[in-house]
Amino acid sequence: MRFMTSVWRQKGTRRNDSRRVIMKFQNSVNGYEETRSVPWLWALLFGPLYFMAIGRWSSAFFWIIVAVIMGFLLGPLAMPGWIILDLWYAIFAGSIVRRSYLSRGWYEI
Incomplete structure (x- = not known):
């Protein structure tokens, strides 16, 4: 494991x-x-608006579409689903942001 850590640091990745x-x-x-x-806190507080603000439009639109479909299908019973959707995005917000930057050719420092 120590060898792998030194290899990661030599390559400049984390x-x-x-x-x-x-x-x-x-x-x-x-x-x-x-x-x-x-990013998990901002995604939890502002939802898809956070992803729109950082330019991750596909995540924001997917979030909105799923929430609207749940609202139409379940009506008032969609509230627990929206909370679960919000928590799910908050948990994975760091990975979504990181993947967004790395896929556009940025380096993590």
Whole structure:
């Protein structure tokens, strides 16, 4: 395990730890850096608006579509489903944000 840790650090990558408080990313083209702090909290508080604000439109639209479909199908009984959907997105918000940046060619620093 110690060998693997040293290999990760030599390559400049980190373990996938979505619970970190601050995530920093650097653009590979121009060196611009962006910082995202506690994405799970912002996703829990603001829901799809947070993902719209950071430019992760597909996650926001999927969230809205699922919530609307649940509302039409279940009516007032959809509230527990919305809470579960909100918690699910909050749990995976760090991974969603990280994957979004890495897929666009940014590096995590």
